[in-house]
Amino acid sequence: MVAKSRRALFPGTFDPITNGHLDIIRRSLSIVDELIVAVLQNSQKAALFSVAERIELIEGEVKQFSGKVLVRSFSGLLVDFAKNENCMTVIRGLRAISDYDYEAQMALMNKNLNPSIETVFLIAREENSYISSSIVKEAALLGGDISKFVPANIQKAIVRKVTAL
Numbered sequence: 001m002v003a004k005s006r007r008a009l010f011p012g013t014f015d016p017i018t019n020g021h022l023d024i025i026r027r028s029l030s031i032v033d034e035l036i037v038a039v040l041q042n043s044q045k046a047a048l049f050s051v052a053e054r055i056e057l058i059e060g061e062v063k064q065f066s067g068k069v070l071v072r073s074f075s076g077l078l079v080d081f082a083k084n085e086n087c088m089t090v091i092r093g094l095r096a097i098s099d100y101d102y103e104a105q106m107a108l109m110n111k112n113l114n115p116s117i118e119t120v121f122l123i124a125r126e127e128n129s130y131i132s133s134s135i136v137k138e139a140a141l142l143g144g145d146i147s148k149f150v151p152a153n154i155q156k157a158i159v160r161k162v163t164a165l
């Protein structure tokens with residue numbers, strides 16, 4: 001019997017993608033066959049990169065996963081997008097305990113909205129446990145070295161953006 005291929009969704013703002021996100025993507029591929037990175041449109045957060053720019057940056061980084069990672073944008077409810085994309089699993093990374101409240105709230109709301117969809121949490125690696133797109137952008141804006149936290153191309157894109165502000 002041929003096993004059914006497993007697909008999951010990894011949603012987020014990705015403004016921009018960091019080494020923390022890439023580690024979650026890499027580790028998700030040991031659990032599922034295909035992953036859709038879903039970039040939220042119309043987020044309440046003020047973004048440094050447009051959705052099109054974020055998608056282009058993510059696509060550049062996920063090439064290494066030989067076509068197993070697709071990048072899409074979505075608006076509206078995450079569970080509706082997941083269902084339309086045939087993904088019954090949503091993957092989220094958990095860093096410090098401070099992520100827990102927000103993540104549990106979101107997972108429970110999503111469970112109420114569509115009980116067939118499961119959220120799976122991967123604990124961030126220690127070295128990524130304090131990284132977020134926001135803190136990396138803040139460090140870059142103030143002239144800090146962000147090379148340990150994002151891939152080289154992303155670093156270049158951030159530096160280009162912040163120097164143009």
Ligand code: PNS
Binds near residue numbers: 012014076105
């Ligand atoms: O990277 P982020 O900002 O933590 O990602 C948050 C995201 C995009 C996963 C979340 O805001 C989301 O799923 N938004 C879609 C709207 C939605 O479905 N809301 C109801 C469930 S809380």
